[in-house]
Amino acid sequence: MxxxxxxxxxxxxxxxxxxxxxxxxxxxxxxxxxxxxxxxxxxxxxxxxxxxxxxxxxxxxxxxxxxxxxxxxxxxxxxxxxxxxxxxxxxxxxxxxxxxxxxxxxxxxxxxxxxxxxxxxxxxxxxxxxxxxxxxFFPSPFAEAAILTIDGVGEWATASLGHGDGNRITLTSELHFPHSLGLLYSAFTYFCGFRVNSGEYKLMGLAPYGEPRYADTIRDHLLDLRDDGSFRLDQSYFNYCQGLTMTSDKFAKLFGGPPRRPEAKLTQRELDLAASVQVVTEEIVLRMARHLHATTGSRHLCLAGGVALNCVANGRLLRESSFEHIWIQPAAxxxxxxxxxxxxxxxxxxxxxxxxxxxxxxxxxLLGPAITTTDIEATIARHQAVAEHLPDESALLQRVAELLDEGQVVGWVQGRMEFGPRALGSRSILGDARDTRMQSTMNLKIKFRESFRPFAPLVRRENASDYFEISPEHDSPYMLIVAPVREEHRREVTTDPREGVERVNEVRSTVPAITHVDYSARIQTVDTERSPRLHRLLTTFAERTGCPVLINTSFNIRGEPIVCTAEDAYRCFLATGMDALVINDHLFLKDAQPETAVDERTAYLARFGND
Known part of the structure; x- marks a missing residue:
């Protein structure tokens, strides 16, 4: 049974x-x-x-x-x-x-x-x-490991430290509400004009544009931080216990005025606040991890909770903590x-x-629903869509690599949907990482989102350490580790210095579309076991161009969940500036679609297109 x-x-x-x-x-x-x-x-x-x-x-x-x-x-x-x-x-x-x-x-x-x-x-x-x-711990590749979970709040706990061994986990210590690293980060997310439980990714992406000028202010006024990473927050600066906002008037006074209004122009203050809370967050996570390593003696670390999606902090853990290997739950x-x-x-x-x-x-x-040929054919019939069927995988991959090399943006939908907030090559939008215009093009014309948002690279695992400062023994299959671009791929910025988020247009490396302003990248390593077709696409692209790196971003627009079905994918494709769409082995070209498809755009953007 x-x-x-x-x-x-x-x-x-x-x-x-x-x-x-x-x-x-x-x-x-x-x-x-x-x-x-x-x-x-x-x-x-x-x-x-x-x-x-x-x-x-x-x-x-x-x-x-x-x-x-x-x-x-x-x-x-x-x-x-x-x-x-x-x-x-x-x-x-x-x-x-x-x-x-x-x-x-x-x-x-x-x-x-x-x-x-x-x-x-x-x-x-x-x-x-x-x-x-x-x-x-249980899905991790480790027989035993230290465990660190950090989020906003559960019942009472906001963070926990523990250990897993065989088929058992033991949580040994907890941090309790209202003292919460997740809520501290969310408070700054709110104060910088982004939506709580949604905009934390934006704040993390914004941080490299600023300087951590307020980090000492945070340390001196907002929290009492101890060596083991535990801390207490001064609740007079916050409002999440008693109000409908995250921060108090005292918080606003400390940081020079009221919260930024959503969609208002970003100022240097917001850039510096983002940089400051990111630095403090990384410091707290590192202290917790060092204390956990000292108390467990484990070589391995498993992470979950919303704060475990802070891939910049994860990158520092991998480089600076005493743990040899880290495994992070993709749906953290x-x-x-x-x-x-x-x-x-x-x-x-x-x-x-x-x-x-x-x-x-x-x-x-890849634990979600798969798309079948019947699903694709039903979508084609419903929209009178035009698609080329390419059952020969080599021919399909050669065609897609050619489109990408020509600077076209390709929706890539394959098999089962990803579980978790990241598109990992099953419900993805792909682009050429070498293209100097691609980051702005994909942000503004495809995703309809802020131009400063960084994109992640897909890279064959065997090439990751050639392009990024990551050890060949480490990988990042779930796009949860940030690592610097290697020096030999960096380019000195020779244009006139730009201010604020306008720096997004600087060419900083041989793969500029995935290189953030601090020369970092949120890596997704691709191997033959987890993602064989995606690995073969990267190989085909590398054979054509000499570059085994592509942009990968989630297949959705601002305000929309990642697409699930063939119908979702086709409608999103029609509503955006994507040039081509691949669903399993069917190729759709934008220019070949019927004129009636244009009518879909207005309705689609009215439903989504905001956050």
């Missing part, structure tokens, strides 16, 4: 479902990909339905259903916080309570409804940071908690053995 375990995360940010069968990860997906509502926090009904379909079972055949945290403990924290700051938090209390009373505290009822009343066994509720830790945020709760149930609660694998047990994080 096989054992089916469904893991769920919901109601706070990026709801998801994951299915584990006899300890094997079979399926996982975020709800947003199906509903097309970015960061959808609702009950993950579509994700559940997909997971059950992928396994070929009904809800009645599930043996266990696990939820990634304990709602009553989180509710306890909310009530205690509101009481502690009363009456200041009354407006926030009124806003939060209806959903808690009618939905979040009624989780068994909600899950019964979502499973059609077919599941009749008990539910499992794991703790939030247990779920993160399980998602980090709340979505990954669904997977962690299922794995925790299998290994920790059911005490089932675990065998670690190389490269890992995450299956390249």
């Amino acid at each position: 096989r054992t089916y375990i469904l893991g769920l995360s919901a109601f706070y940010h990026d709801s998801a479902a994951a299915l584990v069968v006899d300890g094997e990860i079979v399926a996982a997906a975020q709800e947003e990909r199906f509903t097309r509502k970015k960061h959808d926090a609702g009950f993950p009904q579509h994700a559940i339905d997909y997971c059950l379909r992928e396994a070929g079972i009904t809800a009645a055949e599930l043996d266990h259903v696990a939820f990634y945290e304990k709602p009553f403990l989180r509710f306890e924290r909310l009530l205690e916080t509101y009481l502690a700051v009363a009456p200041a938090g009354f407006a926030s209390f009124l806003k939060a309570m209806p959903q808690w009373i009618h939905q979040k505290l009624q989780l068994p009822r909600e899950m019964n409804r979502g499973l059609g009343g077919l599941y009749t066994k008990p539910y499992v509720f794991t703790e939030h940071h247990e779920s993160h830790a399980a998602s980090a 945020g709340d979505a990954g908690g669904a997977l962690g709760s299922a794995l925790f149930t299998w290994h920790q609660l059911l005490e089932k053995p675990r065998t670690h694998r190389t490269p890992d047990a995450q299956h390249a994080s």
Whole structure:
């Protein structure tokens, strides 16, 4: 008899479902990909339905259903916080309570409804940071490892340190709310005019344009930082406990005025604030990791939680901590908690053995729905689209490499969808990293987003250390490590010095489209085991151009989740400046599409096109 375990995360940010069968990860997906509502926090009904379909079972055949945290403990924290700051938090209390009373505290009822009343066994509720830790360690390639989880907040914990060995994890210490590195970073995200739980990537990308002029101010006024990485935040500067904003008037006074309004012009202050909180974040993460290494003696480190998506900090961990190898859960945020709760149930609660694998047990994080030939043909028929069928892979790859070499932008959709916030070559947009205009072109004409946002390079793993300062023994398959471009590929900037984000147009290397202003790049290494077709495309492009590096960015526009289906991909292709689209072995050229397709653009951009 096989054992089916469904893991769920919901109601706070990026709801998801994951299915584990006899300890094997079979399926996982975020709800947003199906509903097309970015960061959808609702009950993950579509994700559940997909997971059950992928396994070929009904809800009645599930043996266990696990939820990634304990709602009553989180509710306890909310009530205690509101009481502690009363009456200041009354407006926030009124806003939060209806959903808690009618939905979040009624989780068994909600899950019964979502499973059609077919599941009749008990539910499992794991703790939030247990779920993160399980998602980090159990799929990792390590027999034993130190574990570090850092995020905004779960029930009470905001960070945890622990150790994994075999089929068990043990969390040894925690940092508790309201002292939170994730919330500190989100406070600066809010203050710089970006959306919390969405704009943290923007803040990280903005940081290299500024100078960390406020780092000492943060250290001196906002937090009391200790050698082991634990800290206390001075709550007089923040408003997230009692209000509907992240920062207080005292915070604004300290940093020279009110928060930047969304979409207002970025000033030097925002650039320097981003640089400053990034430096402080890296320092805290490094201190935690060094303390963890000293207490565990482990050679390996596993990371999860939203802060683990800070790939700049991860790069410093790899280069400067004492850990030899690092493995980061690709879905490090709340979505990954669904997977962690299922794995925790299998290994920790059911005490089932675990065998670690190389490269890992995450299956390249290609855990979402696949696109079939039937799906593609239905999309072609629905739109009267024009596509060339190229079943010979060599011919397909030669054609795509030619398009890329000509400076064209190619949507690349292959097989199963990625689980996690990064497109890893399954739902990606590709471009030529050598093109000096490509970064601005893709940001403004394809993604419809801020021009300063950096792009990540795809590079064959065997060539990564030729272009980037990363050891040949290390890899970054999930685009979660930032490393400097090697000196021999850098170019001195000889143009007139530009100010602020205008520096994006400087040519800084032989691969300028993926080189950030500080000569860094967020690397995705591609190997033959995890991504064989993508590796062959890079090889074909390298044979043609001498360069084994391409731009990879997620297949979506600003304000839209990454595409899921062939229909999603074709409509996004029509609405943007992409030149070509490849879905499995079908090639669509923009110039060949019917004129009626242009009508799709206005409706598509009206629905998405904002953040």
